[in-house]
Amino acid sequence: MNVKIKVNNINQKADSGETILSALKRIGINIPTLCNMEDLSPTGACRLCVVEDAITGELITSCSTPVRDKLEILTHSPKVIEARKTIVELLLTNHPENCLYCDKSGNCELQRLAEELNIREKTFYGDKPDYKTDRSSPGIVRDMSKCILCGRCVRICEEVLEISAIDLINRGKKTRIETVFQKGLYYSDCIHCGLCISACPTGAILEKSNLNELINRLGKEDKKKSIFVSSISIAYLAQRNNIRKYEDCRNYIVGALHDAGFDNVYTSAILNDYFTSEACNKIENNLKKDKTTIITDCPAVKKYLRNQDAELFEKLIDIPNPMQLTGDLFNKVIDFENDCMVSTVPCIAHKYEAIRSENTIKGVPKFEFVLTSNELDKMLHALGLSLPYTKKETPDKPSNSDSSSGVFFETKHGITEAIIRELSFRKGIVNKLNRIIEIKTDKDFIEYEFNLGKTKHTVACIYGVNNIKKYRSKILKSKYLFVELRSFEFGCIDGCGQTKTSEKEQQKKIRKIISDFDEKNNNNTAGKNPYIKGIYRLKQSEK
Numbered sequence: 001m002n003v004k005i006k007v008n009n010i011n012q013k014a015d016s017g018e019t020i021l022s023a024l025k026r027i028g029i030n031i032p033t034l035c036n037m038e039d040l041s042p043t044g045a046c047r048l049c050v051v052e053d054a055i056t057g058e059l060i061t062s063c064s065t066p067v068r069d070k071l072e073i074l075t076h077s078p079k080v081i082e083a084r085k086t087i088v089e090l091l092l093t094n095h096p097e098n099c100l101y102c103d104k105s106g107n108c109e110l111q112r113l114a115e116e117l118n119i120r121e122k123t124f125y126g127d128k129p130d131y132k133t134d135r136s137s138p139g140i141v142r143d144m145s146k147c148i149l150c151g152r153c154v155r156i157c158e159e160v161l162e163i164s165a166i167d168l169i170n171r172g173k174k175t176r177i178e179t180v181f182q183k184g185l186y187y188s189d190c191i192h193c194g195l196c197i198s199a200c201p202t203g204a205i206l207e208k209s210n211l212n213e214l215i216n217r218l219g220k221e222d223k224k225k226s227i228f229v230s231s232i233s234i235a236y237l238a239q240r241n242n243i244r245k246y247e248d249c250r251n252y253i254v255g256a257l258h259d260a261g262f263d264n265v266y267t268s269a270i271l272n273d274y275f276t277s278e279a280c281n282k283i284e285n286n287l288k289k290d291k292t293t294i295i296t297d298c299p300a301v302k303k304y305l306r307n308q309d310a311e312l313f314e315k316l317i318d319i320p321n322p323m324q325l326t327g328d329l330f331n332k333v334i335d336f337e338n339d340c341m342v343s344t345v346p347c348i349a350h351k352y353e354a355i356r357s358e359n360t361i362k363g364v365p366k367f368e369f370v371l372t373s374n375e376l377d378k379m380l381h382a383l384g385l386s387l388p389y390t391k392k393e394t395p396d397k398p399s400n401s402d403s404s405s406g407v408f409f410e411t412k413h414g415i416t417e418a419i420i421r422e423l424s425f426r427k428g429i430v431n432k433l434n435r436i437i438e439i440k441t442d443k444d445f446i447e448y449e450f451n452l453g454k455t456k457h458t459v460a461c462i463y464g465v466n467n468i469k470k471y472r473s474k475i476l477k478s479k480y481l482f483v484e485l486r487s488f489e490f491g492c493i494d495g496c497g498q499t500k501t502s503e504k505e506q507q508k509k510i511r512k513i514i515s516d517f518d519e520k521n522n523n524n525t526a527g528k529n530p531y532i533k534g535i536y537r538l539k540q541s542e543k
């Protein structure tokens, strides 16, 4: 640290090039911010983070101003406090006052700032703009009357994803966030990943939910109801409720959902086992033709490729998505045309996937309700079924014999792990990813090397649609056995249908819960799942 600064009359040191905000954070001084977000470029748009230059009296934005030698600042002078208060008061001028009914209430940064700055009455009054709420996306609702124009959603979509589905349009009082042709998110390049929801400090962008409708239906005997619970939803609720073992949390959830009124409760890891087996069949075929197989089960990645990269989309292996795979496995226990089907997932993009034509029967989505992990949590609480105070039951057949790689499948490099294990198992080799040499660890592009019999193979995992763009020619020209594409570095663990408290800690905990389950499970590859074996035996006998 080579820069000498003075903060509130106390000498401090800072790194040259860092912002005043970052230096203050390290010193332990909390500065309120709104438009600033870690890993996004600072814009200085909201001016909430101002501090006072103790020499000139000027107010400077701490998030976008670098430290300089001999800088002297006051972080909480009367002038600074007054400025911050006025900024928030102005933001509240035309903000809707229906906080009680807003989904963001209790978790809203604007609400918290008003409380911290002790703003307890309205100072300014202004016209409320009459914006039409955008409900076109099946997973996201945009209510621009709650937007404070911080621009975080625009920057996350542009800088992290390089999608730019939304942007700031117009000037002055008419400024707002819009999609390119102002036709609604569904008609834009949006991949329904939900990152903008997690970036938005207010309730302007929220997850679309029909949870109340499902809860009302649960009390009624109208249709047989089946629910599929994803392994990440289980591990997410385990870490939220301090349940150490995956299998314990799974069984508490199954018991609770039976009590809630679901006739059948399944885990979706069996669908991952089926997907893995199908992928291995394709890889073995492609290997004979010396062809690289490109794989993803991520609906956001598929939407991106479908919209923006037809060449790569064409090269994706053609495996039915998990919702489609329910057909072969569950046709004896589910009446797909008449039963009510529900699934729980960590990611908002599945709400989009559920309405796509391949997942409909006679034009009606096969899954009537797609709940995020957060909604599952809310539903259990609303019904008084708090974990771990519920009875324990095992999942209904045929999802009572899921392999642990089907559970692991949704985590970081999970598909890669599941496939390598299964390919090895088919060759009579026991293999686990921790025995494979990671030959290049770039955060976004990871190559693994492993032996299948006497042959050495290399596979690759690419995280982030921006990186798929960046590495596309490498993917297309590569000689990998297969390439796994994912939206987020930690796989579905990073899904935006889960509240992130302390992101890194949470990722680690969820991954550990799943890894511990995997470590001690002997049923650890798709080919050991008796129901998957049964499917292939049946297919063989029908030939």
Ligand code: SF4
Pocket (backbone or CB within 6 Å): 140, 156, 157, 161, 163, 164, 165, 166, 189, 190, 191, 192, 193, 194, 195, 196, 197
């Ligand atoms: S959901 Fe994702 S792709 Fe769509 S606007 Fe938000 S950040 Fe962009």
Ligand code: SF4
Pocket (backbone or CB within 6 Å): 146, 147, 148, 149, 150, 151, 152, 153, 154, 177, 199, 200, 201, 202, 204, 205
């Ligand atoms: S929608 Fe939310 S994140 Fe986007 S500019 Fe408005 S307040 Fe900020």
Ligand code: FES
Pocket (backbone or CB within 6 Å): 032, 033, 034, 035, 036, 043, 044, 045, 046, 047, 048, 049, 050, 061, 062, 063, 064
């Ligand atoms: S947080 Fe610094 S200007 Fe908005």
